[in-house]
Amino acid sequence: MQLSSTPFKELRLERMSRAFGSFNALREISLTIRQGEFIALLGPSGCGKSTALNCIAGLLATTGGGIFIDDKRIDQLKPEDRGFGMVFQNYALFPHMSVRENIGFGLKMRGVAKAEIESRVDAALTLVRLQGQGNKPPGQLSGGQQQRVAIARAIVIEPPLVLMDEPLSNLDAKLRLEMRAEIRRIHAQLGATTIYVTHDQDEALSLADRVVVLRDGAIRQIGAPHELYDSPDHIDVAQFMGFRNCLRGVVTARNGLQASVAVGNATLTGMLRNDLNVGDAALVAARGDDVTSGDEHANTLPAVIESIEYRGREFVGSARTADDVELVFHTPKNVAVGSRVFLSVDPDRTIIFADKEV
Amino acid sequence: MTVSALDGHHAERGNKSIRQKLALRGIDGVTLLILPAAIFIVGVFIYPFFYGLVLSFTPMAGGGALANYQAFFSDPYLYNTIAATLRLALPVTILSLAFSIPIAMRVRLMERQRLLTTILVLPLTLGTVLVAEGLLNYLGPQGWFSRILILIGLIEEPLKLTNNYWGVLASLIITVFPFTFLLTLSYITGIDPALEKAAATHGANSWQRFRFVMLPLLVPGIAIAFCLTFVQAFAVFPSAVLLGAPSGDTRVISIAAAQAAFEQYDFSMASAIAMIMAVVQLGVVVAILAIRNMFYRGTTSGGKG
């Protein structure tokens, strides 16, 4: 028995919104997902990613906009009539049913014949590598195995769409890596369209075809993992992608896509991400990995070392500038705490955003 | 010096054998705090029970150990009380549960349950005597209940609802239903809501969600609620006297026991009736728990965390 997934062309969210009283948990989310895509909804807790997933699943009513599969509007359908599969954060396995009964639940609800349920459950058990565990109650399985059961339960119904709500957040670090690989393998094998909610950017970047970054109920950026990682459009996205160093300044010169920004007494050059002119307030961002301590060259900033930590290959430290901004950097050799250094960063690895708070 | 060291060693060992032996079994000074309560319950609950059991086999009027029980089961005025009590207790238990489950399924979705649960706690707190007194007025021939039914044209003559079976039934439902309901509600809210969501996303409609997910998980709780409700209802006493027909229809078993004790001063017979009462309650509880063991019993959460 071979499992597959129900075909459709695209799933469209059109200005999907959800308000709780006066609080807007989701603000006009628009997104088109193609058949077979793996989409990650990424954002900090409270950004609306779980609300979005629950709205798509039908567990939460939307308060605006629509959800379409091809040309069929589905946001008025009850969750049981949408035909999706879902993997829950705490697995939500039925404790009173065996593993087989759990996996076969969706098929039983659809009135599939017993013999077919059996063979499809077998196929699903093989797919998640749980052959021989089928008759146990889920409580006897380990966390990772329970999560495999939850995944099997979601995919056995061959749904057009699989929804995953932070499925790995309850596992320990080692198991999380293992299950991540497992989810990637199952997706590659089945090609089921998947929406995956997470707050872990590593998970999102390693699993997804496209990542949707949410913040305050709105989409900040949509893109392939490398696009987000290399060229975030927004300071929030940049901070999520590891741009931990962030400095306020004023644009002093512009040269095509490059600009120079005065930060305190120093001047930093970087790549413009927003359209800025001389005199505009700007935010300069760089990853800790890209900042090193060096001599007084161009694109450097004086700072005082506050702490330094040995990380095996190199040292990672934090330093404070004269303007009281904390910076993270790396260095090949140890530096004494309290000493003054010049931190330098490659202009190609530095990005500049408009500073909207000024 | 050697000797004194040995002595000290001995003393320490002697000390060990008392305190540390107990410590090995996990008993220390704090554990002993349990003693007053344990001794009290054994003395005032367990001992009287066995005293009553022995007393029931030493009849006041003589005639062999089983005379009280023979007397009970040969006198229809006495043994019929079991049937009379069951006729009240079983319908009340079944009705209370039958209403509690769907109502609790709804109430669990409410955000403000407090007002409702507080109102329901009222009759539980006020107790059977007050409910009986209130119902005497309310259900009586001149009471509001009949007047309202006449007003809306459902009946023409006032219903006779007091001093008979129906009055006692009503008072039992009023005191017992809130108990069953709050118990059921606490079981239902204990079920992980993610399970129902999981069932819904995998295609179960509301009836299927109840039938295949909620109900099987609720069976252990329902069994307990049935037992506790039944035992409460079976012990019906003041309302059967005040609101029923204590020498007729609603002559329940506790009336027989109280009469034996306080009208005939035959404590031996009264104890025998109390033992019979306990045996019937125990029998129903054991039967229900045996049925429950045929079903799933275990956690009602869907995973860890």
Add this chain to the structure above:
Amino acid sequence: MIRDTTIGAKLWIAAVWATVIFFVVNVLAMIAVVVISSFGTRWLGTWLPEALTLKWYLAAWKEFQLSEVLLVTFQIAFTVVALSGIIGVTAAYAMARRDFPGKKLLMLLFLLPLLVPPITYGIPLATVLYQWGPGGTFWGVVLANLVPTVPFVILVMIPFIEQIDPKIEAAARVFGAGTFRLFIHVLLPMLLPGILAALLLVLVRTVAMFELTFLTAGPTSQTLVVALYYSVFAAGVRAVQSIDAMAVIYMVSTLIWLLIALRFVNPTQIVARGKQANAH
């Protein structure tokens, strides 16, 4: 949660709420009838009494010697509260903090008096109390009422105590607090809400406990609820309204404590907490 918008579902929901409303309205009407009657003058064959008066309260107060009955009721109730608090909280502490052989059996021992209805164990208990001597006296009633209240305090307090981190106690001991000072300065302040809630509920239970008091009380040790029973039982001797006035006084004396207790506990817990241990 999950929306259900079909007509069948709506009808079902409406039926469920109709049942709830029917029940609640009847309970409230029943209570209202007693209250109105106690303030009414003549009330025969009409919706409401002809006029309002306070005379039934005066009558009830005199006829039923309510001042004495109330005094006895609260003497008994507060004695029960104090004793069950001392015995119950200490036992609950030991049950929550220590594991020892026979703990499960002991738990069952404490559960039984809550599960078995009072009338069942009350008759043998009354027999023994009359044999020993305290039957029919103040202390007989107190002893009988302690049978369900001590286990009740234990079962309510165990989860309260379990949720306090034992390391806090360890810290207090390391910094030099003896057992007594540990209890007064560390445990008592943290347990106070729980103890208060448990004891208020004990107060409510004792004031409202009919069966055990009925079986063990003598003429001078009757509580209000037993006096109410006797007056309803002998209805016809006194005016209905004065019995109702007494019922209202009884209601007030119970509900005050309940309302205070409800500030500390959820109504569901009044029923369910003691039963949780039994559920597993």
